[in-house]
Amino acid sequence: MKITETIDIRFPKTLAEALRLQAGEKTRGQLLAGGTDLMVQWASGAPTPERATSIWNLPELDAIEIFDDFIEVGAGVTHAFLRDAAPIHRHLPALVAAAATIGAAQIQARGTLGGNAANASPAGDTAPALLVSGGSVLLASRSGTRTVPLDRFWTAYRRIDAQPDEIIVAFRLPRKGSARERFRKIGTRRAQAISKVMAASRIRIVKGRVTSAAIALGSIAPTPVRLSAVESLLVGQKLTPALIDEAEQLAQATVQPIDDIRSSADYRRWASGRLVRDALENL
Amino acid sequence: MTKPQSPPRRLIGQGMMRVDGDGKVRGTTRYLNDLAYRGLLHGAVVRSPVPRGLLKGITPDPDYDWSGITFVTAADIPGINVVHMHDRTMPLLAELGGEIRYRGEPVGVVAARTPERAAAAAAHIRLDIEVLPPLLTLQEAVAVFKARPGAFDSMKDQSIVKGDLARGFAEADDVLEAEYWAGHQEQLYLENQGLIVFPQKDGSILVEGSIQCPYFPVHELNDPLQLPPEKIRVRQTPIGGAFGGKEDYPTMLTGYAALPALKSGRPVKITYERNEDILFTPKRHPVWVRYKTGFKKDGTLTAIECDFLLDGGAYLTLSDVVMFRGILHCALAYRCDNVTIRGRVARTNSMPCGAFRGFGAPQAIWGLESHLDAIAARLGKPPHLYRLQVHARPGDVTPTGQVLSGENGSTACLKLALQRADFARKLKRCSRGRLRRGQAKWYGIGLAFFGHGAAFTGDGEAKFKAKGRVELTRLADGRPGIDIRVSSTEMGQGVHTVFTQIAADALSLDPGRIRFPLADTGLTPNSGPTVASRTTMVVGNVVHRAALDLKRQIESFASRRHFKGAAVELRRSQLVAPGRPPLPFARVARDMLAELGGASGFFQFELPPETKWDQQAFVGDSYPGYSWSANIAEIEIDPLTCEIDVKRVTAVLDIGRVINPVTASGQVEGGLTQALGYALLEKIGTGRNGLYDAARLQTYIIPTARDIPEFDVQFVEYPYTFAPPGAKGLGELPMDGLAPAIANAVEAATGRRIRTLPITPEAIFAALHPAQGAPAS
Structure with a gap:
């Protein structure tokens, strides 16, 4: 099935504008980051929304900041960026390893950490690595920001603790310090699995x-x-x-x-x- | 004293660049969906939502806007509602009042200006079906076969009998019996199915599309469309892969598109999206095969008894011939005087299975090569030494009574493969479920050995008489050149290149002056379908002989016109006569085109007159020639997770004369990769709703580049001298034997034999932990 319905996609330039657009929405389903999950779902016959808001390339979501105790990874950071971001490899090696196993190179170039978390698939590869960091999610809405610990973020199958008017802004992930991390995936094959x-x-x-x-x-x-x-x-x-x-x-x-x-x-x-x-x- | 002539430069045996490579690499080749036509309607097939039932009503939704939409049902079929295939039982569209036999069976076709509108309209056809209980899978059919043989619904039975089975078992010191299973496999060509039917003013139709066998629709739809063969013209568009998947199915698709085209008077195009293509086109037949073998203490095989059951799906289509090829390979490769093989095609309520590279042989060889390792283990003999002892070689007699000639390199394949893989030494390192010193993973090495009958079964080629022409013509640049006119289709295997090499060598011309137009049944003689590993062997011989015929005509013309009757030879693009200055081919050809308008060499294939075949008894020369191969797989299994990593595959093949070693090796590596998917990854089941459960690329798992092992591909050449240049079959052979080689390696690595394909980590885990869910040891 092809996507035949017209979707009105809006391209806010700033997070503030995106939050304003999102303020009146009743679902989060039309927040479009890299599109690697949503485009596939729509093309497979899932109901398409009348309109969507692109949060791809929003400057406020794109940064990785290294603090003394934690790393703040913007929700819009792609898997490819994580994979290649040498400065964080020694702080969050499991997350970097997980990002490197997602899909193919093209998917890694578009898919984002925030999108992977929001899609809330039980098979989302970055989720276990995020969980073991003991970190939290930063959510923003027009009425302010709040923080949700990652181990309370995924509440049920494909459900997350976020309101329709909230956008995932960043992940605050404690550095591993002297601990050891490991990530291992058993996939359906050796790549693109x-x-x-x-x-x-x-x-x-x-x-x-x-x-x-x-x-x-x-x-x-x-x-x-x-x-x-x-x-x-x-x-x-x-x-x-x-x-x-x-x-x-x-x-x-x-x-x-x-x-x-x-x-x-x-x-x-x-x-x-x-x-x-x-x-x-x-x- | 005459100066010795340098021999003509030969292209056969050289890795000539692919003649179609430039367009495919640059993306300039135009496939069906790259061709823009105006005024097309797009067809969507209306399908049964249940796997079995009585069709009681077909009602277009009265509230839907049907303007501009053409809708056809079986009532619109001009003639008899049947696709010929092999037994004339399958309706083109399900008949009102008739029985629906599989989920997705076409009930009607909707055609509209856009694919989206056609799909939307198709969803507004209401079907009234009285649901009946289905028999969906081979597992269910085999359960019936075992418990109540009388109730088992077989669409075709065929046996092969050699010697006296009872005597063979009486002579045996030991008997081993086992069953082997494999499921569906999807061809997964890159380009999905698609074609366009253009209705013509004279009532005929022109078909353009991705069609592996252009003459099939010409001869399979005469009854339903009430059109004689000359009124169904098929033009092949470049094919983005087929593997058999575009052999039988495009005939059905042509029928679906032709009905609304004839009704509306407008061209109708149908192309499938991947999901529809996986769900509703034919796949490799699932198999259940049971071997019971008797053997002496010294290993001599005294009896082979085999039941070979294929899941044919809801209609026979071409499953009888797939089963024939299967049973002909069930005991081909080993010496045994007493053989009984019983083949059957089970009817199930599923999409009819169809052609897929190997065509029954991979299913047979999967069972036989697994079983042979099991016999060797019972005898306490290493599997390679046992195969060296009992394998078939020149002078041996096949189960159908054919004596293998000296042109069978079976022994050479086996010995070279064992040597190149260092099999005997590595066999001692196999883990058998316990890590040895220095091993972090379980290691296993496995062998499979097999033959593959090349070309049509029995006297099929004698009856078919493949025809082809090689023509002198003007090429696009206005200068003279050559057209190869055979109906063999290029679908990635390299036929355009190898036939160019064959024609260039036969004519002693520059390959740059040789063209191979895509098949058009209005212009191209019928050299037969591009199937059965027959193309280079049979049609290559037709091209060779037709080119020699044309060469003689050119030489004779030059002799008369330019050399005053002297003996003339076309050699390295020049016409040469003793004592005269040579003339360039281009000059002579221009004169010939001016004077005669062209010239055409022709040949029609024949089998040796002594070929004998009894189709009823299955006795005689079952194939014109045999290719042979030995595959060796080296694998590692992670004891932590049971994940399987195929590290290295050695394949030695006797395919007769190798025309192009580069394209041949590529074809072998591709086939081995497809076989690796069959062995390990490609799992597809059927839900209770009758639909395949892995109908997307997300769930139907094929190998990626990371899953592909290191390959060592070698050829030994035992040419088929009856048909120069002497090729035998190649296309299917690489698909035949890697699955059992991997299964044998898994046994060597883990100590467990897996008898069902694909061999997944889950299957190995289950074999190692018979009490499910038990903690790991």
Whole structure:
């Protein structure tokens, strides 16, 4: 099916103008950033809106700023920019690795971090990496701004904690510091693949003991999820082979994935534990 | 003393640049959707929303604006509502009062000024259908076959019997039985299906489109359209890939477009979007194959019993011939005196399956090559040594009683592949489910060995008599040149280039003066469809012989006109006679064009007169020639995730004389990649609603460049001397054997044999953890 309806697309020049246009809207569905999700959905027969607002190239959404404790990544930053932004590689390596696995080069050049989060697909590759940073989302509307912790941002399948008049402005992501991060994706093939399961982790070890642990999975639940039970198991412990076995089994016991076109629930459950093992064995 | 002549420069065997390459690389080649026509109507097919039912009513929505829209149903068919195909049972459009047999079966066609308006109007046709319970899949059909054979609905049965099966099993020391499965595979050509039907003033039609076999619509639609073959003219547009997918289906599409074209008097174009193309065009047949084999302690195969079931879909179309090719490959490659193979085509309520590169052979070889490794394992013999022991070679007799001639390089393929891949040494490093010293991943190496019958089955080529011409003409620059006139279509495989090489060598002319116009059934003799790995072997011989015929005519003209009757030879673009100054070809050709208006060399293919084939009993010479190949796959599997990485593939092939080693290697690498997708990635199921579950490129997963291994492709040449220049079949061979080679490598890596394609990480996980969901060991 081709897109046959006419969509009135507005091109605000500033965030303020975009917020003004968005103020009267009843849904967020017509906010168009890179378009890599929406254009495909519209072309596949999803209802097209009468009008849309392009937030592509808004200068207020485009910056990456490095602060002492955190990095603020603009919502309009593309996956390609993240992939190539050397200064942040050592601060947010899992996010950079995730961005580099999304789609093809063309998709990475258009797709944005804010768009990936707002699309709220359980298979969104950047979501687990964002989650393990322990950071938050900055939302703006005409009435002001507010901050939502990332682990409360994805509320249900394809639902986010954002009002129709709000625009995602940036992500405030704590730098990893001395912790180790890892991202691994099991996709449908070796490139241009949608995830069957993926995992991101940020784990800090001081004097042989885990002092903090964040592990998140994607594609195994209606939303990206933190494995808090596994995290609690690890904190304060030495990473022995027995503990890694236990963490793997706990992860498998915790998750409740589904069968779909890309994989089976059984495999996903097993692989969830395997990716936890992978994270812990490769610190 | 005469000076020794330098031999004529030969193009055969050289990697000549693709003659169609420039336009394709620059993007100047104009495909169907690049051709702008005015006044076209666009067709949209109205399809059944259920996989089975009785069609009780077709009602255009009375509240919809139907102005400017042409709508046709079976009632508009001028003749008999049937597409000929192989058994004249499939209606062109579902008949009112008749049975709907698959989801998406065409019920009508709407044509309008824009594709969008046509699609919108098609959605306003109300269908009244009494729903009946469907039988959707091969799994369901096989369950019936096993439990209640009498209730199994087979559209075609055929057996091959050699020797005495009971005696063979009596002689056996051991018996091994196993079943193998594979699902649908989509051709996924880059350019979707599409064509335009132009109604002509005299009541005939002209068809233009992406059509692999231009003569098929000419001969398959005479009854429904009430048009004789000469009133259906088909012109091929450049084809953006086909792989068999544009063999049978364009005939049906021509019928869908012709009906509103004839009714409205306006040209009608139908092109599919990818989603519609995947959902509603034919795919590779799913297969269930059961082998029961008897063998002695020394490995001698004493009995092969095989049941080979294909899912034909709702109508036979060409599935009988796919099944024939399948059973002819079920036991081809190995020595055994007692063979019984029973082929069947199951009827299911699904889109009829059709042609796809390999045409039944990949399904047969998938089972046989998996099973042969299993026999070797039972015997405790390494798989390569066992194949060296029992493989078929010159002097051996095939299951149909054909004696293999000395032109079969089966042994050479096997030995060279084993040597190049260092198979024997690497086999010892295989992990078999336990990491060995120095391994981070499970390693496996797997072998498959197989033949592929080239050209039409049996005496098909003798009956068909492929015809072609090579003509002297004026080219676009006004100067003389050559036209190759055969109906073989260029669809990426390189036929335009290899035929140019063959004609240039036969004529001893510069290939730059040779042209290969796209097939037009109004102008091009019928050299047969571009299928069955027959083109270079059979039609290449037609081009060679027709070019020699033209060369003799040019020489004879020059002798009479320019050399006073002396013996003349056309050599390296010059007419040469002893003791005379040579004349350039261009000069003689200009005179010939002026005096005779042109000249044409002709040839009609024949098989050797001693060829014998009994189509009823399936006894005799089942193919004119055989190509051979050995494939070796080296893989790594990550024990952490069961992800499979094919690192390296060695393929050695005997395709007879290699006309162009560069295009041939490219065709092999492409085919191996398609086979890799079949082996590992391309999973497509059927939902209870009768629709395929992976109907988009997002869900139908084919290999990317990152999934492609390192290839080592080598040829050994055992030419088919009966038909110079001596090529055998190439097109399908690379698709045939990589899937079982990978399955054998998976077994070597994990210790588990997977008997269903595709072999996904999920399948390996399930094989390693029979109690599902059990924690990893």
